[in-house]
């Protein structure tokens with residue numbers, strides 16, 4: 001059914017576009033959108049239009065989303081898949097947006113059969129095969145952290161890419177077995193070094209939350225890759241190389257952060 005989807009997408013592009021005023025405002029609030037070539041910018045804007053047509057936004061708890069809000073979320077979500085293609089986000093449609101960080105109830109049963117229940121406060125969440133959940137308040141942090149980056153949209157969509165190859169584990173789909181083995185080797189070394197720094201009480205360039213799990217390390221490092229790529233390249237050169245090959249982008253060449 002590829003032809004039908006392509007036809008629908010062409011129809012969407014014939015009828016809709018992100019006008020220059022919306023794009024300029026988005027660039028002002030999202031400085032990491034700068035440095036794209038004219039061709040990359042055109043493709044990102046088109047991809048965001050299709051994203052807006054294919055995904056379904058659900059603001060909750062009284063939140064209202066403006067066109068600008070939707071466009072900014074779409075542009076940030078599309079940036080990581082600019083060279084991979086929007087089909088990497090197939091299989092789900094929902095984007096739920098809370099006005100602020102939200103509480104979720106968690107339960108886990110340990111090996112003794114004891115059920116633990118607790119509440120987590122989250123800025124975002126990604127469900128396998130289900131929606132991406134975002135906090136509108138957390139969206140405001142995008143582009144605001146000079147080193148390390150902070151971007152809840154890129155974070156949650158990186159989880160989506162990770163989950164395409166099963167359980168979230170920091171290993172997104174790889175083209176070959178060799179590539180997968182190489183990824184695990186370089187990625188794990190970077191993750192271990194980072195966790196060691198956290199345990200030693202060292203100041204780290206990435207958010208310490210990244211030490212929670214390999215999946216979080218991948219999502220947090222992806223934020224840095226797109227927002228402060230030069231800093232990531234300095235701190236984790238090997239990891240930067242993996243991300244450059246995976247995302248097929250070299251943001252350090254287009255940004256000076």
Ligand SMILES: [Zn+2]
Pocket residue numbers: 155159215216219
């Ligand atoms: Zn996460």
